[in-house]
Amino acid sequence: MANIISDETMEYVGILAKLELSEEEKKQAESDMGRMLDYIDKLNELDTTGVEPMSHVFPVNNVFREDVVVNGDDRENILKNAPGVKEGAFKVPKTVE
Amino acid sequence: MAKQYETVIGLEVHVELATKTKIFCGCSTEFGGAPNTHTCPVCTGMPGSLPVLNKQVVEYAIAVGLATNCTITQYCKFDRKNYFYPDNPQNYQISQLYLPICRNGGVEIDTPAGKKIIGIHEIHMEEDAGKLVHDEWEDCSLVDFNRSGVPLIEIVSEPDMRSAEEVIAYLDKLRLIIQYLGASDCKLNEGSMRADVNLSVREVGATEFGTRTEMKNLNSFKAIARAIEGERARQIELLEEGKQVVQETRRWDDNKEYSYAMRSKEDAQDYRYFPDPDLVPIVISDEWIERIRKAQPELRTEKLERYKKEFDIPDYDAEILTSSKVLADLFEATTELCHKPKKVSNWLMVETLRLVKENDMEVEDIDFSPENLAKLIELAESGAINSSVAKEVFEKIFKEDIDPDKYVEEKGLKSVNDEGALRATIEKVIADNPQSVEDYHNGKEKAIGFLVGQTMKAMQGKANPGMVNKILKELL
Numbered sequence: 001m002a003n004i005i006s007d008e009t010m011e012y013v014g015i016l017a018k019l020e021l022s023e024e025e026k027k028q029a030e031s032d033m034g035r036m037l038d039y040i041d042k043l044n045e046l047d048t049t050g051v052e053p054m055s056h057v058f059p060v061n062n063v064f065r066e067d068v069v070v071n072g073d074d075r076e077n078i079l080k081n082a083p084g085v086k087e088g089a090f091k092v093p094k095t096v097e
Numbered sequence: 098m099a100k101q102y103e104t105v106i107g108l109e110v111h112v113e114l115a116t117k118t119k120i121f122c123g124c125s126t127e128f129g130g131a132p133n134t135h136t137c138p139v140c141t142g143m144p145g146s147l148p149v150l151n152k153q154v155v156e157y158a159i160a161v162g163l164a165t166n167c168t169i170t171q172y173c174k175f176d177r178k179n180y181f182y183p184d185n186p187q188n189y190q191i192s193q194l195y196l197p198i199c200r201n202g203g204v205e206i207d208t209p210a211g212k213k214i215i216g217i218h219e220i221h222m223e224e225d226a227g228k229l230v231h232d233e234w235e236d237c238s239l240v241d242f243n244r245s246g247v248p249l250i251e252i253v254s255e256p257d258m259r260s261a262e263e264v265i266a267y268l269d270k271l272r273l274i275i276q277y278l279g280a281s282d283c284k285l286n287e288g289s290m291r292a293d294v295n296l297s298v299r300e301v302g303a304t305e306f307g308t309r310t311e312m313k314n315l316n317s318f319k320a321i322a323r324a325i326e327g328e329r330a331r332q333i334e335l336l337e338e339g340k341q342v343v344q345e346t347r348r349w350d351d352n353k354e355y356s357y358a359m360r361s362k363e364d365a366q367d368y369r370y371f372p373d374p375d376l377v378p379i380v381i382s383d384e385w386i387e388r389i390r391k392a393q394p395e396l397r398t399e400k401l402e403r404y405k406k407e408f409d410i411p412d413y414d415a416e417i418l419t420s421s422k423v424l425a426d427l428f429e430a431t432t433e434l435c436h437k438p439k440k441v442s443n444w445l446m447v448e449t450l451r452l453v454k455e456n457d458m459e460v461e462d463i464d465f466s467p468e469n470l471a472k473l474i475e476l477a478e479s480g481a482i483n484s485s486v487a488k489e490v491f492e493k494i495f496k497e498d499i500d501p502d503k504y505v506e507e508k509g510l511k512s513v514n515d516e517g518a519l520r521a522t523i524e525k526v527i528a529d530n531p532q533s534v535e536d537y538h539n540g541k542e543k544a545i546g547f548l549v550g551q552t553m554k555a556m557q558g559k560a561n562p563g564m565v566n567k568i569l570k571e572l573l
Contacts, residue, residue, distance in 0.1 A: 064149070075131075
């Protein structure tokens with residue numbers, strides 16, 4: 001494996017993804033990510049000069065909706081997915097900036 | 098000698114577009130509904146839901162881009178900006194990083210030193226977040242997703258501004274353009290227009306920019322001006338003390354007139370943007386751009402010229418009326434009904450703007466109907482009500498949009514034009530005030546004013562002043 005993921009990188013990625021990993025899981029993830037980067041290195045061997053970057057796999061564009069209200073009040077159903085409910089709102093642990 | 102500093106300012110302006118529905122789903126964008134009553138699986142980020150782009154959002158963004166001299170990106174797409182915060186249910190915001198819809202534009206502003214172009218780096222489309230309320234009683238936060246998915250455009254300027262005055266002039270210009278296009282009402286106090294200020298200072302003559310900070314939570318022009326002054330002073334003080342300005346986001350507290358660094362726990366400003374696979378690219382043809390260009394409504398400069406030509410009003414009136422879309426629309430609609438442009442202009446420029454100021458409102462908050470103002474003008478011009486009654490009725494129109502015909506009828510405010518009744522009252526006033534009559538005959542012209550006043554009082558303010566004057570002079 002050519003790409004080595006350092007513990008610091010693993011720590012940082014964990015913070016960004018809001019994941020707390022055990023030591024064992026960290027080792028496994030470091031090895032998985034290293035192999036992914038190896039694969040990217042392989043792709044990088046290709047000469048892509050003059051090739052337009054692809055932004056979507058389907059050859060489709062301009063899929064639009066007209067600006068018409070089609071949804072009504074479905075709060076009751078929507079709130080069934082909430083971790084907690086208070087006064088018609090999703091109740092979540094306190095967030096302070 | 099003390100060092101001289103220059104302030105360098107760039108703005109990120111978010112504008113909520115005036116679409117009926119959200120950017121990626123058919124939920125209403127109406128302001129002020131009960132929490133979560135305008136939500137669906139898409140705008141609450143439920144797994145498996147798929148966004149579909151609202152065409153009107155693209156059209157408004159192109160319209161604003163054309164009006165601000167931007168180049169339209171004819172192949173553009175959406176990207177995901179990844180971050181965790183409870184007001185963002187997907188844990189990413191759908192935005193545009195790599196191919197924003199508009200680029201390389203600019204608008205002209207007036208400064209004391211003359212005209213100046215403020216460059217626009219880009220305009221991109223994105224979705225708004227939900228609203229978080231921190232519960233005072235329980236240790237929790239409450240999330241309302243009604244605003245989640247409301248379409249925004251973010252207009253990113255170049256760092257071309259050098260003072261609070263230039264910033265205000267630029268914002269005014271943008272606001273006017275966008276309002277004229279009908280793309281947004283741009284109300285700062287309701288958050289449909291929001292500005293983040295990027296500011297750095299450097300010594301006069303320096304070519305490199307200093308380290309900048311970004312200030313948020315600015316919801317009025319006054320707050321923006323104060324925040325700029327405050328942040329400039331704070332940065333200069335740091336530099337004078339030999340310290341460094343730290344690149345960070347700060348939150349302006351307009352009551353305390355101070356900004357605070359916003360620190361999130363890990364301070365990770367790493368958004369790991371990548372193309373959104375749920376949304377296909379947008380291809381904007383030349384024809385589409387031309388269609389929008391042709392449908393572009395008259396902007397301020399053209400409107401100003403037309404007013405000067407078409408209506409018999411002073412240039413000054415035309416300047417003020419066209420300085421706000423709301424005033425201009427009201428002026429045109431009312432004039433269309435009553436065909437008295439100068440009268441309409443007077444009511445708008447004098448009484449309306451006075452009441453706006455007295456009530457600490459913005460011109461955008463005016464919401465009486467042109468029909469009622471036109472009716473009032475008819476009443477006043479026909480002599481059916483006198484001018485002081487007209488002002489009183491207008492206040493009611495301004496506040497409650499009442500029908501002046503009905504109101505005048507119900508309250509019995511019609512001027513008394515019945516000559517017989519007036520004559521009888523005036524005869525009595527003359528009989529009761531022999532001293533004033535004598536003063537008048539002795540050449541004291543002012544005495545007649547007193548007699549007019551007494552007559553108006555006797556008629557409870559409803560007499561036609563012209564007729565009172567005429568009859569008085571005749572009887573004296």
